[in-house]
Amino acid sequence: xxxxxxxxxxxxxxxxxxxxxxxxxxxxxxxxxxxxxxxxxxxxxxxxxxxxxxxxxxxxxxxxxxxxxxxxxxxxxxxxxxxxxxxxxxxxxxxxxxxxxxxxxxxxxxxxxxxxxxxxxxxxxxxxxxxxxxxxxxxxxxxxxxxxxxxxxxxxxxxxxxxxxxxxxxxxxxxxxxxxxxxxxxxxxxxxxxxxxxxxxxxxxxxxxxxxxxxxxxxxxxxxxxxxxxxxxxxxxxxxxxxxxxxxxxxxxxxxxxxxxxxxxxxxxxxxxxxxxxxxxxxxxxxxxxxxxxxxxxxxxxxxxxxxxxxxxxxxxxxxxxxxxxxxxxxxxxxxxxxxxxxxxxxxxxxxxxxxxxxxxxxxxxxxxxxxxxxxxxxxxxxxxxxxxxxxxxxxxxxxxxxxxxxxxxxxxxxxxxxxxxxxxxxxxxxxxxxxxxxxxxxxxxxxxxxxxxxxxxxxxxxxxxxxxxxxxxxxxxxxxxxxxxxxxxxxxxxxxxxxxxxxxxxxxxxxxxxxxxxxxxxxxxxxxxxxxxxxxxxxxxxxxxxxxxxxxxxxxxxxxxxxxxxxxxxxxxxxx
Numbered sequence: 001x002x003x004x005x006x007x008x009x010x011x012x013x014x015x016x017x018x019x020x021x022x023x024x025x026x027x028x029x030x031x032x033x034x035x036x037x038x039x040x041x042x043x044x045x046x047x048x049x050x051x052x053x054x055x056x057x058x059x060x061x062x063x064x065x066x067x068x069x070x071x072x073x074x075x076x077x078x079x080x081x082x083x084x085x086x087x088x089x090x091x092x093x094x095x096x097x098x099x100x101x102x103x104x105x106x107x108x109x110x111x112x113x114x115x116x117x118x119x120x121x122x123x124x125x126x127x128x129x130x131x132x133x134x135x136x137x138x139x140x141x142x143x144x145x146x147x148x149x150x151x152x153x154x155x156x157x158x159x160x161x162x163x164x165x166x167x168x169x170x171x172x173x174x175x176x177x178x179x180x181x182x183x184x185x186x187x188x189x190x191x192x193x194x195x196x197x198x199x200x201x202x203x204x205x206x207x208x209x210x211x212x213x214x215x216x217x218x219x220x221x222x223x224x225x226x227x228x229x230x231x232x233x234x235x236x237x238x239x240x241x242x243x244x245x246x247x248x249x250x251x252x253x254x255x256x257x258x259x260x261x262x263x264x265x266x267x268x269x270x271x272x273x274x275x276x277x278x279x280x281x282x283x284x285x286x287x288x289x290x291x292x293x294x295x296x297x298x299x300x301x302x303x304x305x306x307x308x309x310x311x312x313x314x315x316x317x318x319x320x321x322x323x324x325x326x327x328x329x330x331x332x333x334x335x336x337x338x339x340x341x342x343x344x345x346x347x348x349x350x351x352x353x354x355x356x357x358x359x360x361x362x363x364x365x366x367x368x369x370x371x372x373x374x375x376x377x378x379x380x381x382x383x384x385x386x387x388x389x390x391x392x393x394x395x396x397x398x399x400x401x402x403x404x405x406x407x408x409x410x411x412x413x414x415x416x417x418x419x420x421x422x423x424x425x426x427x428x429x430x431x432x433x434x435x436x437x438x439x440x441x442x443x444x445x446x447x448x449x450x451x452x453x454x455x456x457x458x459x460x461x462x463x464x465x466x467x468x469x470x471x472x473x474x475x476x477x478x479x480x481x482x483x484x485x486x487x488x489x490x491x492x493x494x495x496x497x498x499x500x501x502x503x504x505x506x507x508x509x510x511x512x513x514x515x516x517x518x519x520x521x522x523x524x525x526x527x528x529x530x531x532x533x534x535x536x537x538x539x540x541x542x543x544x545x546x547x548x549x550x551x552x553x554x555x556x557x558x559x560x561x562x563x564x565x566x567x568x569x570x571x572x573x574x575x576x577x
Contacts, residue, residue: 034338
């Protein structure tokens with residue numbers, strides 16, 4: 001594995017100017033796409049901030065700082081970064097339990113982990129997390145987000161909303177009589193606007209129209225009918241005096257804080273890596289381009305290290321905003337930078353008006369986000385698949401919803417490893433080459449594909465098919481050393497072994513020791529350079545004897561024939577004496 005930072009970190013933004021291929025026409029396309037994506041990102045950033053348990057300006061700051069850094073240092077031409085719905089659950093939990101300072105520490109730790117993943121070139125590995133796990137916790141997050149918006153959508157008069165899923169819904173039903181029909185009506189109207197607006201035009205997002213229309217209706221109803229609506233201003237009264245500019249802050253970081261927040265940081269890092277690389281792969285599929293997954297992870301890490309010090313929350317690549325960028329003509333990371341500049345201008349000049357936005361409108365936006373995240377059609381179709389995949393899907397889903405996203409991701413990663421080991425083990429095998437004796441001879445013949453192997457009497461041949469790792473190595477112990485005939489040589493054929501881990505090495509050494517006790521010579525054949533290097537470094541190559549390790553089976557059989565012949569000659573001499 002190559003650990004050189006320079007080889008893993010090659011941002012697409014800087015390569016634009018090295019190649020000198022950036023033109024005025026490309027900039028025009030990026031400019032238009034960046035402006036539109038900035039407008040698309042506005043309501044989402046505000047909604048994600050509030051739903052995550054922080055302020056709306058923190059959501060917007062995240063979209064600005066993280067979006068800018070991800071475009072500058074990322075490995076994709078099209079990816080747009082910022083806060084996403086996937087982080088709502090984990091951020092809310094961290095803020096509730098550890099406060100804003102805990103969120104800063106966890107996010108920075110996650111950023112460091114992401115940089116390390118990129119440097120050690122783990123991007124290609126992360127992309128292969130089984131799809132049932134991804135769908136399971138994505139659908140689970142969607143349901144959790146939906147459940148958190150019921151109070152604001154219907155204006156329920158509740159002092160506190162339980163954080164757990166089942167108690168939350170029990171509390172909703174217990175307070176169903178407190179529905180505010182004005183707020184519920186405004187929320188449902190906003191839902192309808194978002195759903196049907198694309199029939200008019202897809203250039204301007206329905207969520208933005210819903211915010212303008214909902215806010216305007218709420219202001220009119222309050223002024224002329226005396227109807228009060230819960231708004232951003234009523235939830236965050238400190239914003240009424242204006243939006244303060246962010247100031248970098250540094251929390252108290254000590255070993256105890258790092259130890260407590262290490263587990264949530266792993267969850268943030270894995271979620272960020274999975275979602276960003278998934279978004280980048282979707283962009284690749286649409287555009288025909290290829291992203292650099294390791295550079296993307298490093299870019300994500302840099303963004304998550306820096307953003308918290310400006311008051312931001314965890315961020316990652318967003319599929320919806322990335323697709324909006326592509327569909328509106330974005331060509332390079334410059335579009336992402338322009339999207340961040342647009343949000344800066346909105347933050348400086350329009351944020352004071354955000355206090356009038358009704359919470360029921362934001363709830364409607366997040367409900368649409370959760371619906372789009374749910375992938376319910378994919379979820380439904382996967383329930384008809386293999387039983388193991390269905391079990392993994394449902395387990396990850398229910399762990400996410402009922403227990404905790406952190407637990408779901410940790411269990412999901414463990415399940416991914418177990419599934420990988422199980423499937424590789426099932427496709428790998430250790431088999432004995434069966435011999436059939438020809439009458440009047442002491443030699444048998446074994447046909448393997450196009451080759452004919454003459455196996456002398458007194459020689460056993462075992463073939464390992466597949467990686468010789470801990471999932472397969474125990475099968476070597478099943479070799480029967482007490483054969484029905486006298487065995488003088490045991491050949492282990494390894495032509496189909498691409499690599500060997502320490503467990504496989506240990507089991508091979510144990511077989512060599514058992515063979516030695518039985519006075520059976522062990523020979524290895526078909527050993528490639530990788531496996532030979534492992535044997536050499538461990539010292540097992542010298543223990544077996546390099547003269548008994550061969551690159552081809554024919555050479556191994558010739559050596560085995562020589563050993564059997566000499567053994568038979570010695571036995572004959574002893575019998576004569």
